[in-house]
Amino acid sequence: MLPVDQIxxxxxxxxxxxxxxxxxxxxxxxxxxxxxxGTIVSPVFPEVVEQFQIDPRWAGLLVSTHTLTxxxxxxxxxxxxxRVGKLKVLTPSLILYAVFGASxxxxxxxxxxxxxxxxxxxxxxxxxxxxxxxxxxMYEGEARSRVMGYATSALxxxxxxxxxxxxxxxxxxxxxAFCLYGLGLPVAxxxxxxxxxxxxxxxxxxxLSQSQKLRHQLRQPDILTFFLALGLASAVFYVVIVYAPLxxxxxIGAGPVIxxxxxxxxxVGAALISALGANRLAKRLGVTPSITLGFIVxxxxxxxxxxxxxxxxILLTAFLFGIGxxxxxxxxxxxxxxxxxADQRTGILAIGTGAASIGQFVSxxxxxxxxxxxxxxxxxxxxxxxxxxxxxxxxSQKRLQTTHR
Numbered sequence: 275m276l277p278v279d280q281i282x283x284x285x286x287x288x289x290x291x292x293x294x295x296x297x298x299x300x301x302x303x304x305x306x307x308x309x310x311x312g313t314i315v316s317p318v319f320p321e322v323v324e325q326f327q328i329d330p331r332w333a334g335l336l337v338s339t340h341t342l343t344x345x346x347x348x349x350x351x352x353x354x355x356x357r358v359g360k361l362k363v364l365t366p367s368l369i370l371y372a373v374f375g376a377s378x379x380x381x382x383x384x385x386x387x388x389x390x391x392x393x394x395x396x397x398x399x400x401x402x403x404x405x406x407x408x409x410x411x412m413y414e415g416e417a418r419s420r421v422m423g424y425a426t427s428a429l430x431x432x433x434x435x436x437x438x439x440x441x442x443x444x445x446x447x448x449x450x451a452f453c454l455y456g457l458g459l460p461v462a463x464x465x466x467x468x469x470x471x472x473x474x475x476x477x478x479x480x481x482l483s484q485s486q487k488l489r490h491q492l493r494q495p496d497i498l499t500f501f502l503a504l505g506l507a508s509a510v511f512y513v514v515i516v517y518a519p520l521x522x523x524x525x526i527g528a529g530p531v532i533x534x535x536x537x538x539x540x541x542v543g544a545a546l547i548s549a550l551g552a553n554r555l556a557k558r559l560g561v562t563p564s565i566t567l568g569f570i571v572x573x574x575x576x577x578x579x580x581x582x583x584x585x586x587x588i589l590l591t592a593f594l595f596g597i598g599x600x601x602x603x604x605x606x607x608x609x610x611x612x613x614x615x616a617d618q619r620t621g622i623l624a625i626g627t628g629a630a631s632i633g634q635f636v637s638x639x640x641x642x643x644x645x646x647x648x649x650x651x652x653x654x655x656x657x658x659x660x661x662x663x664x665x666x667x668x669x670s671q672k673r674l675q676t677t678h679r
Contacts, residue, residue, distance in 0.1 A: 360404040
């Protein structure tokens, strides 16, 4: 059985052997858990806020705290994974994800819940760094672009299932939703049983030449631009994760089941467009125009949220928002991956994941006062940010084209 590191990267085919299919499925399962770190409990978020009597200004931190520790730990663990081996980071991260995530069901106050959320975020950062790096390293060229789209689709599919499960479990009691984090244990077992890396000597000693290469990559303006775009896109996305459930509970009395269905509808849109249309759209329009289009779709749907009171229309709008987000994110990650050198790709993608997590964490901190004092205005602000990013991306591309002529 060939180790993961020794499987030849296909140029165009996504799966060239049963072994490679098994590896891909296990990695996607791990990545799927990482993708739903926040959305597992989002359907029960309003109930937790009521139970702990949290100030509306700070309530969003309950959903976003884990994103800060993802941002802090995913770059560090991504670099560590390049040094000591990705599986040595992935397996313990999955185990700790299950333990810390499920511990939220036992918490009795806002402070202890925040601590549990921070710890599960740190573990999630390790999952993200190792799994994304391994998937990216298995493919080259066209195959990498295609598999990144499929991976995004698979992660979005997890984001469909788990909000529904979280809403269903939370309909009995909000604490039951946290038990879903325990699925990290069987995935960790599958990693131990089915994945292995090439047995070569590694050291945790810092390689100065590698560090210099990484610093050189991080100084490139286009890579920094993609980090910023990932952060802002995630900040806009987290507006609907944090504040839409609170709004719909107040507006139409939405409980965990309905809020879970709304979150799942967004994921359905993201899954479909990522698997079937994002790559084709980028080929037809170009990557940057596609990103701009995705941001505009997100903005238009955000503007409609305050006027929605019927569940079918809410679900349709959520679906369209997911389509916009599903266009933006894979194209951003593909562009970032293409600009990173092969030996630094895992670290660069991990830092990109960290940038996205920072955007998620900062979102409720900046927008919490708006939600507390102006309510639905928070959706208008987010829509304005999305439009601004999309337009600036398009203008930046035109300037580059003019410069190169």
